[in-house]
Amino acid sequence: SRESVSYFGAGPAPLPTAVLEKASQVLLNYNDCGIGITEISHRSADAENILKDTKSALAQLLDIPTQEGPDGYKIIFLQGGGSGEFSASVYHMTALWVEKRRLEIVKELGSEDDTKVFEALRKAVDEEFKLDYLVTGSWSLKASQEAARLVGANHVNVAIDSRKSNNGKFGTIPDESKWSLTPNPAHSGMVYFCDNETVDGVEFPAFPKVDADEYNIIADMSSNFLSRKVDVKKYAAIFGGAQKNVGTTGITIAIIKNSLLTQLAKPDLLRKLNLPVGPVVLDWPTIAKNNSLYNTLPIFDVWIAGQVMQSLLSKATSSSGPKIATQQAESEHKAALLYGVLDKYSVFNVVPDKSVRSKMNICFRIGGESDRDDKEKKFLAGANERLLMGCKGHRSVGGCRISNYNAVSVEKVEKLAKWLEEFAQQQQ
Numbered sequence: 544s545r546e547s548v549s550y551f552g553a554g555p556a557p558l559p560t561a562v563l564e565k566a567s568q569v570l571l572n573y574n575d576c577g578i579g580i581t582e583i584s585h586r587s588a589d590a591e592n593i594l595k596d597t598k599s600a601l602a603q604l605l606d607i608p609t610q611e612g613p614d615g616y617k618i619i620f621l622q623g624g625g626s627g628e629f630s631a632s633v634y635h636m637t638a639l640w641v642e643k644r645r646l647e648i649v650k651e652l653g654s655e656d657d658t659k660v661f662e663a664l665r666k667a668v669d670e671e672f673k674l675d676y677l678v679t680g681s682w683s684l685k686a687s688q689e690a691a692r693l694v695g696a697n698h699v700n701v702a703i704d705s706r707k708s709n710n711g712k713f714g715t716i717p718d719e720s721k722w723s724l725t726p727n728p729a730h731s732g733m734v735y736f737c738d739n740e741t742v743d744g745v746e747f748p749a750f751p752k753v754d755a756d757e758y759n760i761i762a763d764m765s766s767n768f769l770s771r772k773v774d775v776k777k778y779a780a781i782f783g784g785a786q787k788n789v790g791t792t793g794i795t796i797a798i799i800k801n802s803l804l805t806q807l808a809k810p811d812l813l814r815k816l817n818l819p820v821g822p823v824v825l826d827w828p829t830i831a832k833n834n835s836l837y838n839t840l841p842i843f844d845v846w847i848a849g850q851v852m853q854s855l856l857s858k859a860t861s862s863s864g865p866k867i868a869t870q871q872a873e874s875e876h877k878a879a880l881l882y883g884v885l886d887k888y889s890v891f892n893v894v895p896d897k898s899v900r901s902k903m904n905i906c907f908r909i910g911g912e913s914d915r916d917d918k919e920k921k922f923l924a925g926a927n928e929r930l931l932m933g934c935k936g937h938r939s940v941g942g943c944r945i946s947n948y949n950a951v952s953v954e955k956v957e958k959l960a961k962w963l964e965e966f967a968q969q970q971q
């Protein structure tokens with residue numbers, strides 16, 4: 544049964560049982576209307592209400608300033624996963640840079656002469672335009688590769704590749720003094736980072752030391768969304784696939800600064816400059832203008848995310864500040880339980896450096912070079928026997944990985960901690 548199994552998969556990942564029980568009812572009959580939630584129109588009043596309630600819950604959890612005007616943020620739902628937003632970040636931040644530079648050139652030249660402005664702009668793109676990437680794990684690496692595919696590697700500046708100072712492996716975030724951001728912030732379209740690297744277990748301990756007034760910051764929070772507080776005002780955009788900490792596979796949530804939505808270069812100009820124009824289904828202004836209903840949105844997935852958010856809100860204890868604080872404390876407690884055992888026994892080796900350990904994806908190896916295959920196999924087999932499932936590391940890195948998402952209860956983490964302890968003692 545669900546209760547007897549503890550599942551630590553990295554995504555898709557566990558959801559609260561109460562939400563799934565309610566989901567099984569609404570699949571058959573939503574709001575007693577005799578029609579299931581996946582059957583109702585995405586343009587119905589019910590769907591609009593689901594969207595409204597979900598956005599409101601998210602805004603409360605993360606304290607998102609949702610007012611109109613340039614400093615406010617829009618919450619939008621898209622399809623295409625986290626990977627779709629790797630591309631969307633490039634399309635939008637390129638278009639934002641081009642438009643800003645175009646306006647500067649018009650001012651510098653004191654003329655709107657299309658040919659002159661275009662020639663100066665083309666030169667500026669060639670000589671100046673960069674997208675900055677902090678590559679700290681396999682997902683930010685993939686995002687940077689997508690950028691190179693779309694705009695060309697000459698426009699991508701890898702400001703950190705943390706493998707370089709760590710024997711070719713991810714697991715650290717070098718000190719800021721070693722980052723090579725595009726020196727002139729006016730030449731940078733964005734600084735992109737992945738807040739939590741799901742495969743490598745590396746999480747930024749705090750907002751990176753980048754001046755958010757000078758650079759546009761974009762973060763992938765796919766695997767630590769709703770696990771901790773976020774100072775949304777520092778970001779141009781934040782995105783995350785729902786299928787880890789928030790809901791079912793099928794929607795991506797994005798939080799986008801309003802000022803960005805109205806200052807993008809037109810597709811015609813981008814095409815003339817040989818810069819990419821994204822598909823309309825990834826176009827943030829189009830999705831925002833249409834309340835995420837430009838095309839058919841899987842409303843069931845939004846409903847699930849909304850229910851998960853409601854359950855987090857109902858747990859929230861503090862009356863002031865972001866409501867996610869309560870969940871953050873629980874996540875930290877659960878992570879501390881697991882790292883506590885892993886640090887206690889020398890048979891375990893946590894992969895990432897202590898300063899950047901993820902609270903969500905806990906990656907470790909067992910034993911040394913010569914015996915780790917055997918030890919890890921034994922540990923995983925013993926875990927499975929105890930119905931502690933999904934602890935195998937990602938196929939690209941091997942080892943073990945425990946995903947400590949919100950729906951994994953303290954009790955289940957305690958069970959796993961007990962097995963870690965028992966296993967370590969057997970090895971002594």
Ligand code: PMP
Nearest residue numbers: 624625626682741763765766784
């Ligand atoms: N970013 C991160 C941090 C991820 O963990 C993942 C998926 N595991 C992705 C992006 C890609 O997401 P998707 O599979 O939804 O495209």
